[in-house]
Amino acid sequence: MDDTPASNFLQTIIGDDIASGRVATVVTRFPPEPNGFLHIGHAKSISVNFGLAEANGGRCNLRFDDTNPEKESSVYIEAIVADVRWLGYQWDGDIRYASSYFQQFYDWAVYLIKENNAYVCDLNADEAREYRGTLTEPGRNSPYRERSVEENLDLLARMKAGEFAEGAKVLRAKIDMSSPNMNMRDPILYRIRKVTHHQTGNDWSIYPTYDFAHGQEDAIEGVTHSICTLEFEDHRPLYEWFLDHLPVPSRPRQYEFGRLNPSYTVTSKRKLKQLVDEQIVDGWDDPRMPTISGMRRRGYTAASIRRFCEMIGTTRSDGVVDVAMLEFAIREDLNENAVRGMCVLNPLKVVLTDYPEDKIETLSAPRHPNRDDLGERELPFTREIYIDADDFRGEANKKYKRLVLGKRVRLRNAYVIEADEVIKDDNGEITEIHAHTIPGTLGENPADGIKPKGVIHWVSVAQGVPAEVRLYDRLFNHEAPDKGDNMFMDHINPESLSIVTNAWIEPALAAASREQQFQFEREGYFVADRFDHSADKPVFNKTIGLRDTWVDG
């Protein structure tokens, strides 16, 4: 958005087109099919399409490629619209639908028949496959290929009228059954589907295929640069064939880029849907999902997703992007902008035996270590506090910079304390620690010169608030779960979610509003859950941990 236009091959092409006068105004489009939620791969496409339009003073349309009603639903339309908006992009004019051009497509189909460039074929799916040939053998002409224009016109009209059963007939382009490009072997333009369409209801019983719709949609909308992913490259000759043989109002051009494949994740709507359907996750917006809505709920910001897309670039090579880059993008944003707070995930009580029982000292702590503009928060200090159980050891080596029996540690934003005694129950489990404060260490080092070895976070027992914290980890424990067909189900990380129900947060955090991001110091970045969080029952999701270079656990 405020970024300088990324230099990539698409920008070069567009720059040349503008310079040569081939295009006056750049028009792109983001054309999702409403058959699932948008994921991080779509975010790249959105970033490319809207970004290129924006960088070149052009426009970008949001168009639903809704040509297959069987798999689509308006539920997805609503989710997709919300996601694009949340990412921060504004499409040109109204939302478009391929389905609103259905009559035009039909008229063009009639045109093609009249030009002897299309015919109705009665081959069923199996027969058609047989006639199509293979990658190395040419196909054979359909026995229905030479029907008369009149007969084809009549048959198409009757297909439209619903006279034939699904699968009984299709309309095909008459191109070349021996083409080495499978897409040119008399591709299907229309198939019979007697289903209700989410936009057009029962108006149609035949629906155009992607190939017979896409280029024409682009032409109707005046799209100048139709940008898609690499797997459509083989369709480009067909895309152009239709533009060549139809009286379309403009001449769009298709360009392809390599799709995004983040490591440790799957980005295939089919596979994501399977995770949802089989309840491996809680829904399309589960925080472990690589969907836009899942990432949003996880605590990713729109800015970090845009930044990530910018970092990875746009090229024609397809590789796997290390998720560490995505993690870097969100840490970078949150480090700069997230308010700090303290949360104890695994509470261990510490009693400060020298501290008065009823005393509540209201300390003040900065909301951010390097940003004074974010101000300060009140931080109550009391005799009993919780620290994380991992932050105490009876004894430890010099590398351990936390609380050790007989040693000192600094309580973040408060006093230096020294551990005196470990209290255990009958089973030998530690129940609490007795310690004492070192006077005069509020904002100062100990007067005796014995500096604490480390800093740990804490929360007042009496003034803190219980909270639920959902700890997320990657959904897959394999770098490339997408490899192989259904193998990805074998690589599910069984520990991708663990819920901490007895976390303890400082009062300032209980005042969080939904979707507000924080850094729980020394733990990571967390967000108040978009749906489940409330002041009465705080719920936080772990977005990502802090970078941890500490060796020796």
Place this chain on the structure above:
RNA sequence: UGGGGUGUCGCCAAGCGGCAAGGCACCAGGUUUUGAUCCUGGCAUUCAGAGGUUCGAAUCCUCUCACCCCAGCCA
């Protein structure tokens, strides 16, 4: 054994005939009341490989190799 693509550091990626940007990751120091941030330094005599053209090649030519996509009435 058809057609279409891609190969530059562990990952992403600039480079488009003049002598290998940058980011992520990693490593080593410094600062630090977050083992975070921040700061400093390190990290491809080499561009899939082999030939060739040229004063000079990652960039041009030739061949080879590897990987990806295409045989949905999905997009």
